[in-house]
Amino acid sequence: MDEQSGTDRRPPSRRIADDLRASIRSGELASGAKLPSERELAGRYGTARNTAREAISILQGEGLVVAQHGRGVFVRPRTPLMRLGANRYSRQLRSETGLSPFRIEVTKQGRTPKTECRSVTRDKPPADVADRLGLDASTATVIRRENWYYADDEPVQVGVTYIPVDVAGESPLASERTLGKGSIYARFEDLGYRITRIREEISARMPYHEESTGLSMPPGVPVIEVLHTSIDEQHRAFEVTRFVMRGDLNGLDYEMPVED
Amino acid sequence: MDEQSGTDRRPPSRRIADDLRASIRSGELASGAKLPSERELAGRYGTARNTAREAISILQGEGLVVAQHGRGVFVRPRTPLMRLGANRYSRQLRSETGLSPFRIEVTKQGRTPKTECRSVTRDKPPADVADRLGLDASTATVIRRENWYYADDEPVQVGVTYIPVDVAGESPLASERTLGKGSIYARFEDLGYRITRIREEISARMPYHEESTGLSMPPGVPVIEVLHTSIDEQHRAFEVTRFVMRGDLNGLDYEMPVED
DNA sequence: GACACGAGCTGGCTTGAGCCAGTTGCGGTA
DNA sequence: TACCGCAACTGGCTCAAGCCAGCTCGTGTC
Structure with a gap:
């Protein structure tokens, strides 16, 4: 726009990034399209290759593009989100379909779901978990169950469940990786804990290094x-799970009454 | 750890980033602490300054550190999140305190809240909003209200509310920036719309360029x-708001019954 | 005591060069 | 025809140097 007047205070890398961003937004560079190569951008703008590279790295940080070694840089296609709702705890849904809501969601997208329980151990609870369960973080022991969720063999989410030993007792929850029909909440019902309310505390952040590789x-x-x-029903918190899910593949969808 | 065997396949920038990350995690570099300068890191690891710089940029991308021009790079202090719950729509809370839940949350943190209605206009609704309101995106008109929320004059969240013109009519909702006591939901009640249920669809992403500056x-x-x-009560969707909030300052906290 | 100035620190950004490592497709060989 | 291998692309990562701009703090002046 204002090239000639010489008063483009933006550094060249920003300028390239801004131009590319505009092209992406306008649809000129469609979803999945290949960006010009670093060397070509550099030539086109009369800068060093590193400067073009910096521009691309800005867009990467914004989640707009993905680079593939040897192939090029591509506009990140926006896959539809899997929307997880509170209904994932619904008894009816559990008994009707026999499928977990995760499986339903993934199947709905034409992908193949898989879940895997990686470990069942005894451990000390993290402070925030102990707090939610009304336990003393330094003395209490909990069962820790680590579950991984996949779509087409691509991991999309992890859930770590903590159960007080007093609740799990000697039940399958305390030791078995597979929990049989109706899955985990059916087992809690076997023990007399029927889920009637849930609390969900939600936050967003960049993944830890292990998460981003895992x-x-x-x-x-x-x-x-x-x-x-x-x-x-008796207002007992009998289980806490920490879910960590990829933000580009997952979303949440709650519908609830306004109380008071 | 395995320095000598020469088989550290990690590129130097990764290695520096890994070391720094470990120091941060162990607490050796506490929250708010200053990292070694780029030039010092480069010297210490025997690399070029650019390589140390690249390492720091990795940590920046992970949200672990923030750079301040002229001052240094610091471990990002983790401020406690403001937890917004469904109670923000509660009638009782509205009448009891006269304060919005946002104000309560911010005050609880010892900060000074401020809210500002930037504009009230008539517009076409975005497709997703039209869908939620049961309108036709191409023909319908809605009132668009843009609200900014601040803590200590720092913007922390934006909310854009869409109201069908049929709902807002000639009420203050359609034109006034300030909505008086009890705020927006009290005005909806004046019009005969009493909020009984809410739906909240949640996702996380990197900010758009405008958002990150705004x-x-x-x-x-x-x-x-x-x-x-x-x-x-009559299952009418009478208003949709899109909130965009800083992930490092905000969180959500819902408690709800499990239905079925 | 208040203030202005500058030295020496910090990160921000660029250059131009080089080498490495995936990917792709073409052409020649078995 | 099937396959191998190489050339020519792509991004990944680094180097060494330079200039700019923001911050801090000491020094010296008024």
Whole structure:
């Protein structure tokens, strides 16, 4: 726009990034399209290759593009989000379909779901979890169950469930990786804990280094962290799960009454 | 650890980033602490300054550190999140305190809240909003109200509310920036729309360029986007608001019954 | 005591060069 | 025809140097 007047205070890398961003937004560079190569951008703008590279790295940080070694840089296609709702705890849904809401969501997108329980251990609870369960973080022991969720063999979410030993007792929850029909909430019902309320504390952040490798996340994508607490009729918090999910593939969808 | 065997396949920039990350995690570099300068890191590791710089940029992308021109690079202090719950729509809370939940939350943190209605216009609704309101995106008109929320004069969140013209009529909602006591939901009640259910669709992403400048967001921080729908006793969706909030300052906290 | 100035620190940004490592496709060989 | 291998692309990462701009703090002046 205002090239000639010489008063373009933006550094060249910003300018290139701004131009590319505009092209992406206008649709000129469609979803999945290949950007000009670093060397070509550099030539086109009369800058060093590193400067073009810097521009691309800005867009990567914004989550707009992904680079593929040897192939090029591409506009990140926006895949539809899997929307997880509170209905994932619904008894009816559990019994009707026999499928977990995660499986339903993934199937709906034409992908193949898979879940895997990686470990069942006894541990000390993290402070925030102990707090939600009404336990003393330094003395209490909990069962820790680590679950991974996949779509087409691509990991999309992790859930770590903490159960007080007093609740789990000697039930399958305390030791078995597979929990049989109706899955985990059916087992809690076997023990007399029927989920009637949930609390979900939601935050977003960039993934830890382990998460970004474990979930094989591209740069510029945040995670959604959900700290979930299950509460029964007697207002007992009997289980807490921390979900960490890829922000580019997952979303939450709650519908609830306004109380008071 | 395995320096000598020469088989440290990590590129130097990664190695520096890993070391710094470990120092941060161990607490050796506490929250708010100053990292060694780029030039010092370069010297210490025997690399070029650019390489140390690259390492720091990795940590910036992870949201672990913030750079301040002329001062140094610092471990990002983790400020406690403001937790917004469904109670922000509660009638009782509205009448009891006369304060909005946002104001309560901010005050609780010892900061000074401020809200500002930037504009009230008539517009076409975005497709997703039209869908939630049961309108035709291409023909319908809505009132668009843009609100900014501040803590200590720092912008922390934006909310854009869409109201069908049929709902707003000639009420203050359609034109006034200030809505008087009890704020927006009291005005909806004046019109016969009493909020009984809400739907909240939540996602996380990196901020758009405008958002990151408008909310003056440091790099490596995502936003939480909430698409909120208000529903009355007659199952009418009478208002939709899109909230965009800084992920490092805000969180959500819902407690709800499990239905079915 | 208040203030202006500058030295020496910090990060911000660029250059132009080089080498490495994936990817792709073409052409020649078995 | 099937396959191998190489050339020519792509991004990944680094170097060494330079200039700019913001911050801090000491020094010296008024």
